[in-house]
Amino acid sequence: MYRILYWRRLRGAVLIAALTAVSADGAADAARERTQMLEEIRRSVRESADYTGREELRETTMAAMAAVPREAFVPAGQKPMANLNRPLPIGQGQTISQPLIVALMTDLLDPQPGDVVLEVGTGSGYQAAVLAQLVKQVYTVEIIPELAARARAAIASLGYDNITVRTGDGYAGWPQHAPFDGIIVTAAPEEIPPPLVEQLKTGGKLVIPLGPVHGFQQLVLVEKRDDGTLQRREVLPVAFVPLTRQRD
Numbered sequence: 001m002y003r004i005l006y007w008r009r010l011r012g013a014v015l016i017a018a019l020t021a022v023s024a025d026g027a028a029d030a031a032r033e034r035t036q037m038l039e040e041i042r043r044s045v046r047e048s049a050d051y052t053g054r055e056e057l058r059e060t061t062m063a064a065m066a067a068v069p070r071e072a073f074v075p076a077g078q079k080p081m082a083n084l085n086r087p088l089p090i091g092q093g094q095t096i097s098q099p100l101i102v103a104l105m106t107d108l109l110d111p112q113p114g115d116v117v118l119e120v121g122t123g124s125g126y127q128a129a130v131l132a133q134l135v136k137q138v139y140t141v142e143i144i145p146e147l148a149a150r151a152r153a154a155i156a157s158l159g160y161d162n163i164t165v166r167t168g169d170g171y172a173g174w175p176q177h178a179p180f181d182g183i184i185v186t187a188a189p190e191e192i193p194p195p196l197v198e199q200l201k202t203g204g205k206l207v208i209p210l211g212p213v214h215g216f217q218q219l220v221l222v223e224k225r226d227d228g229t230l231q232r233r234e235v236l237p238v239a240f241v242p243l244t245r246q247r248d
């Protein structure tokens with residue numbers, strides 16, 4: 001009797017030890033892959049410097065990219081690819097953006113620790129998590145309820161308490177929490193949605209892909225000047241999913 005109990009306990013301990021070893025290895029692999037991903041981002045940033053005017057991104061941006069486990073934001077089948085510098089499918093016909101683009105958009109926004117920012121197009125929640133590393137509060141809007149729910153779960157599993165996800169049409173922004181220090185749009189409209197300009201603080205930045213639904217768009221950095229006018233700079237050709245409108 002004693003021996004059986006002992007063996008059961010031992011077997012349990014061996015099993016737990018084996019599982020811990022596997023997950024520790026998995027975590028080490030993911031960390032190694034993420035380091036490689038950051039190297040690739042640095043290289044791609046240098047390669048696209050002619051377009052973007054940036055040889056490198058801020059260290060704060062890179063630290064935020066290093067801190068967020070992208071594998072927590074992709075479906076199970078995509079996890080082995082999670083730390084590659086590639087966009088990946090997240091279901092519902094949508095994608096998690098390429099890490100290079102997430103890093104670049106974050107850097108263009110120039111987020112400050114006290115900022116309140118809006119994201120339109122939560123998708124997986126990954127971009128929101130990267131921003132949450134850098135600012136006080138992130139409000140993010142997703143039009144597909146299933147994706148909003150999944151993003152909420154991923155965000156909660158990592159313990160973020162400064163991200164709020166809402167299901168809805170982000171074309172209208174989020175007036176209750178405006179004005180925003182910065183706004184990032186991760187689905188492409190043809191023109192800048194006027195409510196987003198209204199909800200941007202003077203001196204604030206809007207980072208947005210603009211262009212036709214099918215084909216390439218331009219990633220545009222928009223700054224709201226003191227007199228309320230907009231200064232626009234095209235940064236890089238990109239391919240985003242279209243910004244859709246409220247479905248009835």
Ligand code: SAH
Nearest residue numbers: 096121123124127142143170186187243244
């Ligand atoms: N930022 C995301 C990538 C988003 S892909 C990430 O880090 O994973 C673009 C997302 O925008 C999709 O999930 C799509 O459903 C959403 N979207 C499209 N039109 C929208 C709208 N009008 N309002 C809010 N979200 C929208």
